[in-house]
Amino acid sequence: MTTDTRRREILVPIDIRGINRTALEAVVTMAQRLDTSLLGLFVEDIFLQQIAELPFTTEVVRSSGAERDLYADTLKRRNRELVYTVEARFSEFATSRRVRFRFDYTSGRRTPAALERSDCDIFFPGRRTPRGARHAVQGEYYHRVKLVYDDSPQSQRALEILHALVKNGHTREIFVIAERRVPRTLLSGLAESGARVYLDNTGLSEHNRLQRMLGNPACDLVLLPRDSIASTPRDVLESAFERAAGSVLLLNG
Numbered sequence: 001m002t003t004d005t006r007r008r009e010i011l012v013p014i015d016i017r018g019i020n021r022t023a024l025e026a027v028v029t030m031a032q033r034l035d036t037s038l039l040g041l042f043v044e045d046i047f048l049q050q051i052a053e054l055p056f057t058t059e060v061v062r063s064s065g066a067e068r069d070l071y072a073d074t075l076k077r078r079n080r081e082l083v084y085t086v087e088a089r090f091s092e093f094a095t096s097r098r099v100r101f102r103f104d105y106t107s108g109r110r111t112p113a114a115l116e117r118s119d120c121d122i123f124f125p126g127r128r129t130p131r132g133a134r135h136a137v138q139g140e141y142y143h144r145v146k147l148v149y150d151d152s153p154q155s156q157r158a159l160e161i162l163h164a165l166v167k168n169g170h171t172r173e174i175f176v177i178a179e180r181r182v183p184r185t186l187l188s189g190l191a192e193s194g195a196r197v198y199l200d201n202t203g204l205s206e207h208n209r210l211q212r213m214l215g216n217p218a219c220d221l222v223l224l225p226r227d228s229i230a231s232t233p234r235d236v237l238e239s240a241f242e243r244a245a246g247s248v249l250l251l252n253g
Contacts, residue, residue, distance in 0.1 A: 013114035023125040026141035028093040037100035111238040122250040142221040151180040154225030154251040
């Protein structure tokens, strides 16, 4: 393969829900293996801030289910504390692995703000741990990876990334969802590297394509060419990325 996966920036959008330590360490390690840089983007939810400024606004505590008042000043303070924590962790992990990184800020919602960018790949951290997936087992950050293959230049780059993950011992199980015929040499190359490969070439219909791409089987990472979701409405994409268990690397360009 001749496609160059190096020196392409990976955008990591983060909102008030944050990013867990394992997901951050995993994407920094992947950037190191691919010789690429990272852009952390903190997205402040202006709509949530406006709600917090209304009188008698309350929130439900996720850990206990208890209800408490939500004040605009409290929300602003949480945002500042989260930005400081996340930026410090970015610096810690990236510096220790000699990965180039920068940090930026914007307002809006996480998914739409990230999708505005077409000049870099986009890493959406998973909102929860996928059931049945394994994280950080002896360095296997992405033990189970799903590849959506459509024979585009983006999916060719995804294959290179996948080979790099397997070569470095991060990935042991691969699920390939093919919209086009996958060359046998590509599959055999992955299998020969020691990974177990599962192929689904039944095609994707419009009513279940996102569910097939981001749903079962549960995976730690989905490699998703942007062209494969080009016709999907933005609000549908936002809902799907918010529900996704594992992380998603959206390949642009």
